[in-house]
Amino acid sequence: MLYTAGRDITHVYFPVSGMISLVVKMTDADDVEATTIGNEGLLGIAVILGVASTTMEALCQIAGRALRVPARAILEETRRTPRVNRLLLRYAEAMMVQLAQHAACNRTHSIEQRCARWLLMTRDRVASDEFPLTQQFLAQMLGVRRATVTTVAGALQKAGLIGYSRGRIRIVDERGLEGVACECYDVVRRVMKTVTA
Amino acid sequence: MLYTAGRDITHVYFPVSGMISLVVKMTDADDVEATTIGNEGLLGIAVILGVASTTMEALCQIAGRALRVPARAILEETRRTPRVNRLLLRYAEAMMVQLAQHAACNRTHSIEQRCARWLLMTRDRVASDEFPLTQQFLAQMLGVRRATVTTVAGALQKAGLIGYSRGRIRIVDERGLEGVACECYDVVRRVMKTVTA
DNA sequence: CCGGTTATGTACGCTGGCGTACCGACCGTT
DNA sequence: AACGGTCGGTACGCCAGCGTACATAACCGG
DSSP states (O other): OOBOTTOBOOEEEEESSSEEEEEEOOSSSOOEEEEEEOTTSOBOHHHHTTOOBOSSEEEEEEOOOEEEEEHHHHHHHHHHOHHHHHHHHHHHHHHHHHHHHHHHHHHHSOHHHHHHHHHHHHHHHHTSSEEEOOHHHHHHHHTSOHHHHHHHHHHHHHTTSEEEETTEEEESOHHHHHHHSOTHHHHHHHHHHHHHO | OOBOTTOBOOEEEEESSSEEEEEEOOSSSOOEEEEEEOTTSOBOHHHHTTOOBOSSEEEEEEOOOEEEEEHHHHHHHHHHOHHHHHHHHHHHHHHHHHHHHHHHHHHHSOHHHHHHHHHHHHHHHHTSSEEEOOHHHHHHHHTSOHHHHHHHHHHHHHTTSEEEETTEEEESOHHHHHHHSOTHHHHHHHHHHHHHO
16 A cells, blocks of 8 residues: 555655555545556656645555655655656656546446456566456456356466466467557557657 | 637636536447536637647537637747746646546436536536526437436426426426435535635 | 328337346465 | 465356437527
8 A cells, every 4th residue: 555545645656666556545445446556657646746746546456566656755855847748748658548448447347347357457567477366356346246257267367378377377379468468568568668769 | 710720729717797618529330429618617628738739529519708818929928927827827737627527426426416517517617597598409418318307307396406498408406306316416615616716 | 182201109029138146166374 | 184365267147238229309590
């Protein structure tokens, strides 16, 4: 747990490996993942936008290393180096697109599509075909029942796209999985590329 | 239609009245509204973040007046006036929270809840209890069938919360409607207040 | 007043995902 | 070797919302 909703942001994090989830707390339902952050971005963009506190929760979903920078330091750096400032602002815009896509995705795509998408994005971020992930966890991220994940994951496994075993998942056929995933995977990936370009 | 996906942004818009929808284009499904913009904000925040082109479509949903400012002019203004810059960046952050909330909302809340929320938000933005809105339109915004809207709207009308007649809707019992709406209404409203504060 | 057009109401069968529950498999511990 | 804990598989009834289709009602121009 990196950020708790409502607290001040003391540090921003630049993930090197692993993955962070941004989670919206709901009082009348289970929490929902709003987006994920990997080595392409940073956690704590609000600081750069001049907002000191978080509205969402941030969880370290898949363990990894990250550069932890004091909020004050990054702010000074943006003031000092226009290039850094521009880059971070561009990232903020990309984040908005990503969030919007996620909203649309949640409205229209099936669990199977979203599940495939999530796995692919995670794969890209941890830069490995295999990573630790229980179905319970995945269910929370997708905002569905654990049983539903079991069914969907079972189907993907039967189709030879992924492998599963007690908290470890392995992506076997990336291309095949891309076929199952919704377009949102490509959309988000492309947007993120324009930031680093 | 104010922005078309992929085009360059020539002007930003500060709505005075009326309402603008940000819409995510989907190739494999109907388009989905990602968020709405009213007099509390502006359309074209990407410009301030240093991105010249749009990823989403922007539609004028409910007719109204807006200040139309050339992209170059607003950029110069942010450079010249730090206060303006800070304000706009804070708005960008609020927008992100709003988008995230929308994503979560789409995942968890019922049509009835989201419908009530949408009506309330629109009411706030047009600053009037009555405004033009066909069920067809509302259905597109919520990303559901027109028939579903009819059912839900019928229920709300029967409960004495709203009034309907051929493309005009009237909010009768605001409080009651708030009771039906999901928490997202309050969350977003509160976040937007922190921007102007 | 008529006919076309737009907006709303309603019906019916279908299905994806839900809530809940139970069971078996595997795993580290004692 | 038995045991409690975690993880995954499966079942069953349920319901919100879907796709489709058709019917009514209000409005508008001629």
